[in-house]
Amino acid sequence: MKQIQYILASLFIILGAFEGYSQEWTVPENEAAVVSPLPFNNATVREGKTVYEKNCKSCHGEPGKNNAIVLVPPPPDMASEKMQANTDGGMFYKVTNGRGAMPTFKPTLSETQIWQVINFIRKFDPRNAGKLIETALLKGKLSAAIDKDSTAIDIVAEVQNSPGIYSRLTNTTVFVQVKKAFGFLDIGKALTNADGKARFEIPKGLAGNVDGKADFVVTLGDDFEKTTAEVPGIKVAAPLGENPLASRSVLWSTNDRTQNWLLFSYFFVTGLVWLTIIYIVLQISKIPKAGK
Ligand code: HEC
Structure with a gap:
């Protein structure tokens, strides 16, 4: 009987908690x-x-x-x-x-x-429904190239007027991103001039990949169908070289870099602990015998 009371009481507490959570806001x-x-x-x-x-x-x-x-x-x-x-x-x-x-x-x-x-x-x-008039997205075209000093990206943006016919896209924002392992990182934007050209200065101190290079991607805004131009492999920083965590002097980086003295002390200490445990268990098992 008592058990049933306990079960019922805890059920009410749990239900009560859920009830409290789902309360109207x-x-x-x-x-x-x-x-x-x-x-x-x-x-x-x-x-x-x-x-x-x-x-x-x-x-x-x-x-x-x-x-x-x-x-x-x-x-x-x-x-x-x-x-x-x-x-x-x-x-x-x-x-x-x-x-x-x-x-x-x-x-x-x-x-x-x-x-x-x-x-x-x-x-x-x-x-x-139907209150927002969807305007068709514009079709753009981009070309991008690194300038000769590798300090800026020269961009040309165009828009399609009728199939196959493009004109320069003036006074429009172009966005510049860097490709990273986890996706694209926004690094800035530039505005096209009357000729549809924009120049994006590469920020100083931009971090590159392991090899010190950065891959840039130029895109147009939301009014356009997805339009991109890629500028691959520009050297922006010194190569990172060996991953510092994997260098010889770091003990814990990987198993096979562990030093012998460290492995030895590890097994010595764990061995000692096991011996102690076995000793204690043996002693305990002697208690019933001693009682007789
Ligand atoms: C960390 C997670 C989280 C983020 C981030 C978050 N929400 Fe929520 N939101 C919740 C949860 C959980 C609830 C339910 C809260 C409740 O009912 O007590 C909720 C409820 C709401 C409600 C009330 C819905 C109702 O029941 O009437 C609105 C409105 C809302 N969120 C809007 C937003 C908006 C807008 C943003 C971004 C600006 C946002 N939320 C970001 C977790 C989140």
């Missing part, structure tokens, strides 16, 4: 009534997308794919009814203040950025 009425100061259009949604990918996607996942990370309570999918049931003001309040595993973004995002990301989330509200 209520927003003060005056906060929920706040209306977004931003217009709902392609520009604000696109800016919101950038904010989303940097700050929210890691937990909430790709909107509409239900691939949020596992947390209690779970971060709702941005396209879900639960999320879209929030008013703009309600979302602003929740993103600003946070709760539990949902961080407060007050210190990290400006109010404008929060409203932008809310516009991006609203893109997935079925009530907004």
Whole structure:
């Protein structure tokens, strides 16, 4: 009987904990009534997308794919009814203040950025279907080459006007990245002039790969279909040489670099410990005999 009571009591405690977690997240009425100061259009949604990918996607996942990370309570999918049931003001309040595993973004995002990301989330509200006019992406063309002193990248950007016919792309931002083992690292941007040309000065002290080289990738912005130009293998720094952790003098880097005296002391000490344990066990096993 007593056992059943215990089981029931612990069940209630566990259920109670879950109940507490899944509690409605209520927003003060005056906060929920706040209306977004931003217009709902392609520009604000696109800016919101950038904010989303940097700050929210890691937990909430790709909107509409239900691939949020596992947390209690779970971060709702941005396209879900639960999320879209929030008013703009309600979302602003929740993103600003946070709760539990949902961080407060007050210190990290400006109010404008929060409203932008809310516009991006609203893109997935079925009530907004058809409200954003998708403009077709432009088709670009890029060429990039290192200048003769290897201090800058000369870029030429073009845009397609009709199939096969390109004109120089003026006053447009081009982005420069460096290829790294883990992906692409943004290192800066440049603006094209009236001839569609831009010059990007390679930052001094840029870290290269092991061989001291860096591979650059030039891209156009979001208004364009994916367009890139690569500038491979430019020497920017001295080669790193041997990985310092693998050098001869480092004892612990790999097993076969371990020094003999170290191996010997290791086996000596562990051997001693085992001998002591065996001795103690033998002594203990003698106790019943001595008792008789
Ligand atoms: C560290 C993980 C994490 C990050 C990063 C994160 N969230 Fe959340 N978010 C959560 C969790 C967990 C919840 C559920 C919190 C709860 O209900 O107590 C949540 C809930 C929310 C809610 C309330 C949903 C509801 O139930 O009404 C909104 C709105 C929201 N997040 C927006 C965002 C936005 C916008 C960003 C990026 C600026 C963001 N979140 C970043 C984990 C995260």
